[in-house]
Amino acid sequence: MSRDYKQFEEGEYYHVYNRGVDKMKIFNTEDDYGVFLARLYENLYPEKVDQTKVKKNFCRKLLPTGAFSLNCYCLMPNHFHFLIRQEMNLSISRLILKVCTGYSKYFNRNYNRVGSLFQDQFKSVHVKTNEQLLWLSAYIHSNPSVAKMKIKNQDYPYSSYKDYYNNEEGIVKKSMIMSQFTSGKDYGQFVSEAERSIIEKREMRYDPDLLIDEEFEDIL
DSSP, X not given: OOOSOSXXXXXXXXXXXXXXXXXXXXXXXXXXXXXXXXXXXXXXXXXXXXXXXXXXXXHTTOXXXXXXXXXXXXXXXXXXXEEEEEOSSSOHHHHHHHHHHHHHHHHHHHTTOOSOSBOSSOEEEEEOSHHHHHHHHHHHHTHHHHTTOSSOGGGOTTBTHHHHHTTOOOSSOOHHHHTTSSSXXXXXXXXXXXXXXXXXXXXXXXXXXXXXXXXXXXXX
């Protein structure tokens, strides 16, 4: 995976996403999802990691505490979505590189394979307005339903939506989004309405700028 080829700004929000090379599945088991989330967690909250209980190769050079705020995420079988705010002068590319490289090493070792696991360059969209921020949060959280998975979005275990909908604590920072809703159920209504719009746009083959580019129009 390429290093810092993108420009990110301190204090700004970004939708970051990538998928498996050749659209291959990057998560096959519950353990796979767990390992990926563990790599993400330890780089978001290095101060909470007991380094005596983690393999040395995963503990080296953890990113600084408070460098990023993860607002939303969804892990799907062959891709992932993050909504992230860069809090310091440290590129989001560093976070993605750390998480994906660590996970790729685990995946290749576990499945006896070699080579790249993810597409070389992850995609990112600079979130410029509050409307876009809210819409992207709903877009990310509606992935399971739009992909016609037989599970409610709020019950999907590999997404931050359950934290929002059920007012649970997880690895995401919810305040920016939830300060604009009266409750998790209120936010859930917003997600449901956005989901219907997403489905309509996909059926019409329409892809607005605040969604994703044409190369990734089938990423849901």
